[in-house]
Amino acid sequence: MMIVSVLLFVTACGNGSGSLFKDGIEDYIGTTYQLFDTVTSTANSDDYAQVYIAENQDISTVASNLRNHEEPSEMSEERDGKQIFIYENQFVTLTESQDDASDTMIEVAGEEFVRNNYRPSFFEGYLVATLLGNMFGNNWSTNRNQACTLNPSRCYGGYNSAGSFAGKNTIPTIRGASVRGGGIGSGK
Numbered sequence: 001m002m003i004v005s006v007l008l009f010v011t012a013c014g015n016g017s018g019s020l021f022k023d024g025i026e027d028y029i030g031t032t033y034q035l036f037d038t039v040t041s042t043a044n045s046d047d048y049a050q051v052y053i054a055e056n057q058d059i060s061t062v063a064s065n066l067r068n069h070e071e072p073s074e075m076s077e078e079r080d081g082k083q084i085f086i087y088e089n090q091f092v093t094l095t096e097s098q099d100d101a102s103d104t105m106i107e108v109a110g111e112e113f114v115r116n117n118y119r120p121s122f123f124e125g126y127l128v129a130t131l132l133g134n135m136f137g138n139n140w141s142t143n144r145n146q147a148c149t150l151n152p153s154r155c156y157g158g159y160n161s162a163g164s165f166a167g168k169n170t171i172p173t174i175r176g177a178s179v180r181g182g183g184i185g186s187g188k
Helices: 002-015 025-032 059-069 111-117 129-136 140-150
Strands: 034-040 048-054 082-087 090-096 104-110
Touching: 025 048, 025 059, 025 082, 025 090, 025 104, 034 104, 048 111, 059 082, 059 090, 059 104, 090 111, 104 111, 111 129, 129 140
Parallel strands: none
Antiparallel strands: 034 048, 048 104, 082 090, 090 104
């Protein structure tokens, strides 16, 4: 009995979420939804965002599923076919698919990817500027806007945005397969 108790304790501590049965939001999304595409950072080719598709599920359904799994630390309202969640070191953006309005695109990007690639206007009207300033530094928005003016192809406006981002694939990954060959955490 003592060995079983120790094993359960070690397993719970190693999980990081404090629960034996819950994985982090990134793992939950990766095992629940199909990988659709990968967007590589222009600042660091080892950093990337992954885009999943929730077929036949609208944004409110996917948002409810995510919140039932793990409550975000910050969450925007759903507006104009987009909603943003912030989890520990992860930004999760839900957008209505441009190809089929009954599908939702789920983009998972780490904090560093967001800091180094997103254009600040992506968050306008969704997240308070002071929140992003606290996360990335008070001058982040000004500095990113200047960088975007100098080199627009290095500023990402989200997966469904118009324009060309240097790290965005021109052809989506085959549904359910990853160009990296093993999913999150397995490298190139």
